[in-house]
Amino acid sequence: MRRTFLKSATAAVVAITTLGFGTTVAAQDAAEFYKDNVIKWIVPYDPGGGYDEYSRIIIPYFERYTGARVDIVNLPGSGGMKGAVEIFNSPADGLTVGIINGSAMVTNQLAEIEGATYKVGDYNYLGRIVADKRVMVASESSGITSFEDLMNNGTTEIMGATGLGGSTYVDAVITGEVLAIDQRVVHGFDRSGDIRTAMLRGDVQTMWGSLGSALSGIEDGDLKIILHGEKVATGMLEGIPSIYDIAMTMDDGEKRVKILESWEALSAVGRPVAAPPGIPEDRLAFLREAFAQAMNDPEFVASSLESDRELSFATGEDMSRIAKSATELEPDVTELFVKAIRGEI
Amino acid sequence: MTIFEGMASGFFQSTSLAVFPYLFAGSIFGLIIGVIPGLSGHFAMAMAVTFLYTMEPAAGIAFILAAHATVAQGGGLTAILFSTPGTGQNAATLLDGPPMRDKGEAGIAVGAAMASCFLGATFGAIVLALLIPVLREVVLFFGPPEVFVLAFLALTFVAVLGKEDMTRSLIAALLGMLLAMVGVDNVTNTFRFTMGSERLADGLQLVPVILGLFAVAEMIDLWVRGGTLAKDVPTALSAKETQKQIFKGIGLAFKNWWLVMRCSAIGTGMGLIPGLGSAPASFVAYGHAKQSSPDRDTFGKGNVKGVIGPEAANDAVEGGALASTLAFGIPGSSSMAILLSGLFILGLETGPRMLNQNVDIVFVMIFTIIFGNLIGTIIGMFLVNPLSRATSIRASVMVPVLMSVIATGAFAGERAIFDIGIAIVFGILGYAMKVLNYSRAALLIGFVLGFAVEKNLYLALLLDGPLFVMQPIPLGLMTVTIIFLGWNIYTIFRDRRRVIPK
Numbered sequence: 001m002r003r004t005f006l007k008s009a010t011a012a013v014v015a016i017t018t019l020g021f022g023t024t025v026a027a028q029d030a031a032e033f034y035k036d037n038v039i040k041w042i043v044p045y046d047p048g049g050g051y052d053e054y055s056r057i058i059i060p061y062f063e064r065y066t067g068a069r070v071d072i073v074n075l076p077g078s079g080g081m082k083g084a085v086e087i088f089n090s091p092a093d094g095l096t097v098g099i100i101n102g103s104a105m106v107t108n109q110l111a112e113i114e115g116a117t118y119k120v121g122d123y124n125y126l127g128r129i130v131a132d133k134r135v136m137v138a139s140e141s142s143g144i145t146s147f148e149d150l151m152n153n154g155t156t157e158i159m160g161a162t163g164l165g166g167s168t169y170v171d172a173v174i175t176g177e178v179l180a181i182d183q184r185v186v187h188g189f190d191r192s193g194d195i196r197t198a199m200l201r202g203d204v205q206t207m208w209g210s211l212g213s214a215l216s217g218i219e220d221g222d223l224k225i226i227l228h229g230e231k232v233a234t235g236m237l238e239g240i241p242s243i244y245d246i247a248m249t250m251d252d253g254e255k256r257v258k259i260l261e262s263w264e265a266l267s268a269v270g271r272p273v274a275a276p277p278g279i280p281e282d283r284l285a286f287l288r289e290a291f292a293q294a295m296n297d298p299e300f301v302a303s304s305l306e307s308d309r310e311l312s313f314a315t316g317e318d319m320s321r322i323a324k325s326a327t328e329l330e331p332d333v334t335e336l337f338v339k340a341i342r343g344e345i
Numbered sequence: 346m347t348i349f350e351g352m353a354s355g356f357f358q359s360t361s362l363a364v365f366p367y368l369f370a371g372s373i374f375g376l377i378i379g380v381i382p383g384l385s386g387h388f389a390m391a392m393a394v395t396f397l398y399t400m401e402p403a404a405g406i407a408f409i410l411a412a413h414a415t416v417a418q419g420g421g422l423t424a425i426l427f428s429t430p431g432t433g434q435n436a437a438t439l440l441d442g443p444p445m446r447d448k449g450e451a452g453i454a455v456g457a458a459m460a461s462c463f464l465g466a467t468f469g470a471i472v473l474a475l476l477i478p479v480l481r482e483v484v485l486f487f488g489p490p491e492v493f494v495l496a497f498l499a500l501t502f503v504a505v506l507g508k509e510d511m512t513r514s515l516i517a518a519l520l521g522m523l524l525a526m527v528g529v530d531n532v533t534n535t536f537r538f539t540m541g542s543e544r545l546a547d548g549l550q551l552v553p554v555i556l557g558l559f560a561v562a563e564m565i566d567l568w569v570r571g572g573t574l575a576k577d578v579p580t581a582l583s584a585k586e587t588q589k590q591i592f593k594g595i596g597l598a599f600k601n602w603w604l605v606m607r608c609s610a611i612g613t614g615m616g617l618i619p620g621l622g623s624a625p626a627s628f629v630a631y632g633h634a635k636q637s638s639p640d641r642d643t644f645g646k647g648n649v650k651g652v653i654g655p656e657a658a659n660d661a662v663e664g665g666a667l668a669s670t671l672a673f674g675i676p677g678s679s680s681m682a683i684l685l686s687g688l689f690i691l692g693l694e695t696g697p698r699m700l701n702q703n704v705d706i707v708f709v710m711i712f713t714i715i716f717g718n719l720i721g722t723i724i725g726m727f728l729v730n731p732l733s734r735a736t737s738i739r740a741s742v743m744v745p746v747l748m749s750v751i752a753t754g755a756f757a758g759e760r761a762i763f764d765i766g767i768a769i770v771f772g773i774l775g776y777a778m779k780v781l782n783y784s785r786a787a788l789l790i791g792f793v794l795g796f797a798v799e800k801n802l803y804l805a806l807l808l809d810g811p812l813f814v815m816q817p818i819p820l821g822l823m824t825v826t827i828i829f830l831g832w833n834i835y836t837i838f839r840d841r842r843r844v845i846p847k
Binding site: 031046049052053056078082114115142163164186189190191193194197200201203236308343 | 683
């Protein structure tokens with residue numbers, strides 16, 4: 001009987017010590033696991049693009065805080081979907097992460113595009129690097145100087161967009177529908193750069209895009225921002241109406257605002273860094289911590305501002321929430337979006 | 346800063362100790378990438394960009410531009426010596442380059458090619474410099490209607506290429522256009538001809554198609570007939586002989602300077618137009634060289650002008666493409682897009698600001714192109730000897746070696762094994778076309794221009810309606826096209842009628 005007692009006592013002691021040190025041991029394990037290990041970082045676009053650039057700027061800091069070496073792998077294709085799928089299906093050992101075109105992946109999933117075999121809500125997010133502010137610009141040659149002009153001048157403006165389902169297209173169609181803008185959306189341009197050229201030629205008058213990409217055009221005097229998608233206008237956007245301002249002046253204002261908020265949720269997904277579903281909790285926590293430290297490192301923030309790359313950090317937990325809310329929209333809103341993405345509006 | 350101050354500053358910067366070594370390194374890097382089949386300018390830029398994060402602006406530009414500039418030169422080398430285009434730009438060189446090698450004139454072809462490259466690049470760079478004040482207006486000339494008609498005009502050059510059998514060439518060209526439509530259509534998001542394959546949804550990539558059509562097909566041909574690559578010259582030329590030939594080739598390029606200038610003009614002009622790419626320019630130049638030459642029947646059998654024309658054009662494209670990219674900060678092609686981000690990483694703005702404030706950087710670019718090509722030409726000459734010996738190695742050794750290089754090249758573009766399969770499929774198609782006497786060049790033109798034609802037709806119709814042809818420039822170009830086609834059809838029937846009485 002003593003033996004059994006001793007046995008169970010030893011077992012209890014061992015159990016308690018393990019539980020007690022359990023969490024610290026796990027944290028220790030994660031750091032040790034990553035030290036001098038190799039993390040694969042997938043970029044779903046060619047080198048030189050925005051996603052690739054952001055990755056290359058942050059990776060040295062990420063390496064510093066994980067203790068691991070990070071290898072970039074460029075996997076372009078299907079407008080960013082190939083890389084996103086690759087990340088989703090990677091081994092869940094915590095050694096593969098990647099940056100994804102969040103908004104595009106959400107729209108692909110909502111519209112059930114062929115090949116969208118991932119679930120945006122199921123990724124393990126490390127955090128978000130940036131969410132671009134969306135703005136509508138009008139060309140100098142169009143003579144439109146404000147959104148009021150646009151609505152009151154009685155002409156049907158031509159709005160340029162890239163491919164169906166792309167952000168320029170979805171922005172144009174959703175806002176056009178909700179704010180009853182008299183416009184004709186011409187899509188099929190290869191890249192937003194081509195739309196800009198068309199604006200300079202006078203073929204196209206307006207387009208939606210990110211604030212960052214419009215900056216150079218504004219400085220050159222070719223473009224003017226006439227509308228934006230932020231609830232609170234800061235910096236350059238002060239004095240320019242937001243979609244919410246306009247929506248509230250229309251009847252059924254509340255309903256319109258709700259749709260616009262869902263649209264904003266879509267853009268809020270932005271450019272997150274994610275790992276596949278199912279990786280061990282401790283490793284995910286470690287990666288999230290390292291990512292947060294890298295994003296908040298003063299040196300990193302300074303160098304990013306220098307290269308004119310905006311940042312809007314969100315933690316991994318926040319990101320999961322944002323991603324879920326972007327994909328779990330109300331049925332009528334989802335229906336509207338799907339129609340927009342498929343070009344049926 | 347005035348233009349002259351910019352020019353002087355740019356010159357001194359590019360020849361300075363801080364920059365020139367990078368220029369040199371970039372040229373060599375580009376040359377090597379060009380020589381390896383399947384690795385193109387786009388790939389060279391992508392690799393080069395990753396080094397830029399730690400470089401100073403002028404040095405970084407010199408490196409990346411020099412690399413891009415010499416890729417076509419390296420590609421020309423392999424096109425002539427191994428019937429394998431190093432890049433898409435060199436596909437037109439395949440028409441007369443290998444026949445010259447077969448005749449034992451490989452050295453002449455290479456010398457002429459390298460010299461034409463250099464002259465063409467210089468032409469393009471100078472035009473870029475001259476256009477600086479009016480760059481924006483010039484590039485704005487070309488909208489969807491203009492590009493559509495131009496692409497269509499380029500397509501009709503197919504008629505010239507396949508004069509002996511226009512029907513077959515047209516069939517090949519239209520087949521090429523059909524193949525360009527495989528994939529997801531950008532405009533309606535419909536899957537076309539993908540047969541349920543996800544890989545095909547992105548469309549057929551240019552590099553595996555070219556490698557298959559021209560390189561793999563040549564390998565199959567070589568394997569089947571045995572012997573050596575250089576068909577009629579079983580023993581290798583001596584080093585001295587090759588060297589003499591190279592100098593002769595260089596001399597020939599200078600002798601045909603007027604042809605070089607015209608073809609360079611074609612190259613630069615087509616480079617200005619965003620979205621066309623560099624392959625069409627070399628084919629149009631070839632067509633023009635053939636058309637304007639008194640001995641046009643020898644084209645396709647080893648006429649040095651058939652090498653000079655395309656090579657001058659494909660390097661002149663550089664200057665044109667750079668012009669439109671710099672004028673607006675809007676890239677005209679994927680390699681220009683990478684260059685643009687490279688500039689961004691280096692902290693440089695493009696657009697009117699660059700032309701006004703940083704004109705010296707623009708001149709650094711111009712001098713980089715000129716010097717880079719010069720270095721490429723000189724180094725390339727040294728590469729020729731060892732490489733040309735390989736053309737006398739027998740098939741049973743060459744084919745496996747080249748096939749592995751080709752397979753690697755096909756894989757490298759998108760890191761996809763699938764692309765190797767595409768190359769093989771097109772290799773079989775290319776061999777069949779070769780045997781049945783269908784012009785592969787026509788298929789390639791149709792393939793490359795298919796995108797440009799369809800996309801711009803769509804945009805032109807959407808923006809201007811079906812009467813877009815009536816606008817001045819498209820109307821003028823259409824008239825030229827119709828006259829050109831009409832004249833060619835007429836001469837074919839006329840020549841046929843002449844032969845029959847005998």
